[in-house]
Amino acid sequence: MIPGLKNIKDALRPSRESLSRSPADERDNTTFKSASVEHPLLEALFRFWSTKKAKLGQLPSRRDISPSEIKKLLPYIAIADVIDGGLDFSFRVCGTMISEGAGIELTGKTWSSFENTQHIIERTRILVEKAEPYYLTNQRATWAPKDFQHYSVLALPLARDGKSVDMVLYGVVYQPMERRD
Secondary structure (H helix, E strand, O other): OOOOOEEHHHHHOOOOOOOOOOHHHHHHHOOOOHHHOOOHHHHHHHHHHHHHHHHHOOOOOHHHOOHHHHHHHHHHEEEEEEEOOOOEEEEEEEOHHHHHHHOOOOOOOEHHHOOOOHHHHHHHHHHHHHOOOEEEEEEEOOOOOOOOEEEEEEEEEEOOOOOOOOEEEEEEEEEEOOOOO
16 A cells, blocks of 8 residues: 555544454445545545435546536646556646646646656556545655645546546645745
């Protein structure tokens, strides 16, 4: 598992590992909850995606998402195509706040075209395999020209057929790094 990765199980793990759990508790623990997502914009994106998924009874596809439904979130959203089953990812669209925060236009670029992205490719490959969202906070943007930034990211699987992930919907929010004197 990748350090700091809040996937379904990591995001909801009790603080005391000594708690006893029944098999039913384990099943309940695998439901990613919006309360796990700390940033309000990303939490709103998660609720939107979850509602779509619940109504459809399967993973939503890109065509299930109308930009008019999430206008306020658009600057913080990117959609990436899955390449070769998750060996790489290419940005189909990237919101203005993501590009500005990173200091580079990401639309049309692949993750592998940037340095220091192996960990991003790996965690997104896991998302593709498991068809489960992940949420990370306080990640340093070592792949971006503006390396003084850190960010929170929510990654949500999308699937044309409702099962096989072929796109990833990202929500990204940047914050400046705090100075340590």
